Amino acid sequence: xxxxxxxxxxxxxxxxxxKKLVLxxxxxxxxxxxxxxxxxxxxxxxxxxxxxxGIQNISVSNGFDISxxxxxxxxxxxxxxxxxxxxxxxxxxxxxxxxxxxxxxxLKCVLNKEWGLRTGNLLSHIALFEVETYHKLIAVTDVxxxxxxxxxxxxxxxxxSVSCLHKLGIAxxxxxxxxxxxxxxxxxxxxxHAALLSKMNQRDQIRDCIIDGPLAFDNAVSVESAxxxxxxxxxxxxxxxLLMPDIEVGNVLYKSLVFFAKAKVAxxxxxxxxxxxxxxxxxxxxxxxxxxxxxxxxxxx
Ligand code: COD
Numbered sequence: 220x221x222x223x224x225x226x227x228x229x230x231x232x233x234x235x236x237x238k239k240l241v242l243x244x245x246x247x248x249x250x251x252x253x254x255x256x257x258x259x260x261x262x263x264x265x266x267x268x269x270x271x272x273g274i275q276n277i278s279v280s281n282g283f284d285i286s287x288x289x290x291x292x293x294x295x296x297x298x299x300x301x302x303x304x305x306x307x308x309x310x311x312x313x314x315x316x317x318x319x320x321x322x323x324x325x326l327k328c329v330l331n332k333e334w335g336l337r338t339g340n341l342l343s344h345i346a347l348f349e350v351e352t353y354h355k356l357i358a359v360t361d362v363x364x365x366x367x368x369x370x371x372x373x374x375x376x377x378x379x380s381v382s383c384l385h386k387l388g389i390a391x392x393x394x395x396x397x398x399x400x401x402x403x404x405x406x407x408x409x410x411x412h413a414a415l416l417s418k419m420n421q422r423d424q425i426r427d428c429i430i431d432g433p434l435a436f437d438n439a440v441s442v443e444s445a446x447x448x449x450x451x452x453x454x455x456x457x458x459x460x461l462l463m464p465d466i467e468v469g470n471v472l473y474k475s476l477v478f479f480a481k482a483k484v485a486x487x488x489x490x491x492x493x494x495x496x497x498x499x500x501x502x503x504x505x506x507x508x509x510x511x512x513x514x515x516x517x518x519x520x
Pocket of ligand 1: 322323326327330340341342343362363364365366470499
């Protein structure tokens, strides 16, 4: 299956049961707006936790109707996040979403050893982009959670992402492991990791996807560029997933795609007990809405 637009996620979740989504620190205009839109479209049933007065003020000034929604008053941000996380671990909610709270506060709560959402797997972030100049949706990982993943972490990140892409109907995702060059250079750790990951994939140590690397960004996304350099690869020019060397490269690519290429994006944290919508405060309402759809797809059984 080839997904071309983030809108196509709607079709992926069309026959899914409505997911319960808990919005932590819900006094945030864009998050509220996206949640209400997803509710009206029958994708989620929201639970709002946060400063009730703040939530009501935002709703009144933006014309949001929250009268049918469950709102739990908890003005303390940390306590609101803790309550939301516990709702997910108690199976009272299927998806966690970040509202007006810092990313690292939310992630630290998610990783809390007593009441967090750990599963024993590495948690990782995936961003799914709709870029006008590429022929299908392209996923990028990890641009927001794992700072400097080692080889073992990268294996877990690939596995998390591949199983999410399977849920989107992509049977055998093509994974490009990025480096600055497409040749192995012993002084560039990313290229060593890329070569190892590719070989592990060939030997079935990492399954259900096709991994190639090292690939530089241009040959990962352009057949012409790969041909020009004489690279023979099933992945080059037709990548479904870009594996980033580290968070800095990933985050800069994410922001470049959004700000320069005007890409649309949806993103979630994978590998926890439930998907987590962790868009940043600068992300648009549309990005938050699309991320809710991606989370609903990622929570498919
Ligand atoms: N998956 C599972 N467990 C993890 C993960 C993970 N990805 N990361 C850490 N843990 C566990 C560790 O094994 C340990 O038991 C505990 O959590 C604490 O680990 P630390 O000390 O390495 O991590 P923290 O608590 O200092 O920080 C974890 C964060 C996820 C907050 C940190 O890695 C971080 O700040 N990431 C970047 C987040 C960010 O700023 N993103 C902004 C881009 S938008």
